[in-house]
Amino acid sequence: MPPAYVRPYVKRQKNDATDAEAICEAVTRPNMRFVPTKTVEQQSCLMLHRARHLFIRQQTAVINSIRAYLAEFGIVAPVGRRGVEQLLEVVADTADRRLPEVGRACLAALGSQLRALKAQILEFDRRIIAWHRSNATSKRLDAIPGVGPALATALVASIADPEAFRSGRDFSAWVGLVPKQNSSGGKDKLGSISKQGDRYLRSLFTAGALAVIRYAKIHGTQHRPWLTALLARRPTKVAAIALANKLARMAWAMMARNEGYKEPAALAA
Template identity: 40%
Template sequence: MSDLALVGIDLGKHTFHLHGQDKYGRELFRKKLSRQQMMRFFANLSACTVVMEACAGAHFVARELTAMGHQAKLISPQFVKPFVKGNKNDFVDAEAICEAASRPSMRFVSPKTEAQQTLSVLHRLRESLVGERTKAVNQMHGFLLEFGVSLPQGLAMMKRLASVLAEHELPVRLTVLLQRLHDHFVYLDEQIKALDKELVCQLADDDLGRRLLGIPCVGPITASLLAVEMGDGQQYGCSRDFAASVGLVPRQYSTGGKANLMGISKRGDKNLRRLLVQCSRVYMQRLEHQKGPLADWERSLLTRRHSNVVACALANKLARIAWAIAANHTEYEAGPSTIAA
């Protein structure tokens, strides 16, 4: 297979479908292999470009193929779908991946390292535990409300549930059940705090994460997730490209030479976008204590736009600042204020 130039892989859990073609796009082979067979096949194959959809397991396969000397590329599945010809099957999907990768203007996803994937797992685990903790709190509120006990919102009241139960005459069996639910809440809260400490420790050893912490109102959770999603930032041409990948730029629907910009596109990682918007809202709450060009720009924008619009605009700005710090290997500098206090 000396003419082999490109191999498309339709990834699966146990079986993988391969489509190989030469530099002219002519099909050379189609294979259905297990995971072990596929790794042996590529180990005995001369160096070529291997393309896959960016999905579960793709980053691991990309790292393994790169170690064998191949060039591994990942494509977002939404860019592959238009190239599927006729009825859908696994071999047609593999061929469509090759067709999409052949486009000169195609955008690729950078494979993540093991450290980035591990940190991503930590974030998803923490998010899951936070959701379970919120569910437990809401259940306790609902159960108590059915017996005429209305508690204020927040986690502080849940942590002293024993004193609340002592103040009200409730059925003994209900008290036992609520105490069991409260023990589950305490366990989840301890697990979340342990993950937060682990996150801070990992961030202290990461140079990029440490520099991202210098951005105003960006904490360890947002900084570590930015480091995971962005990497060194070289896969993005400019700061706006990164902001667009997070979904913080206007969605465009233009025709006939008339530009029509709508709300933000909300593409990419919704968790990262939510964290950036939360950081911007915290910045707005403490705006009177902020200095520098960013604070001046924020104050002037608030005089003519709604606070929700300003929050999204500032989140866009924070994403651009984060990309500049990663791509240029610099640190955040507030700079002098341009508006007199």
């Protein structure tokens, strides 16, 4: 059971006895939700994703530090990978007198750390792709436009039992891609997305939806006329959330029913 759902049954102070009493009370509730147990393989794959995400955050922090330290000496470069490479070239150039020796040594250490992080991220990418190729469900999910090996493997590793969700909407709500409700008195009031649930999965779904939208703006979208109409009247990021919601529902349906991806045109036919 999620600890947040047990907490309301705790009386007064927290100790082992009151915790056990609260757990016994919560487990008898007819609508209590339970967390399915993941396999060792799923836990290992999630560890790959979490470690990779940690190294990506560290890589961003190191890059920002290099840019900030060099900016103090008046050395700046364009945004992007090429800009960072230009800054590291300045650090490696001992003939450049704009940097003192102590500062150059510190920045050289940061450059070495950045290269090590990049190499480790690439190694994690290779391991994730290898896990993806060895898993049949992950390969089926990869057929969905906007779902790549990273999202496919994260889905398979995060969802121990797809049938724990009654519908695709329940799964989308679990990811946090549905509107937040503040309804009362028979009046429905919906706001922005709830952002509850797995933040990592939600970010992958959103990134995949943005990739589909970028492709649609350049090449057009033959099988999704609703997306073209939505982009015509709403901002890109709003359309991306709507598309991410649909991607989540499609992914759940494929996992729960053990089916392959079908193009919308094939469904209409």
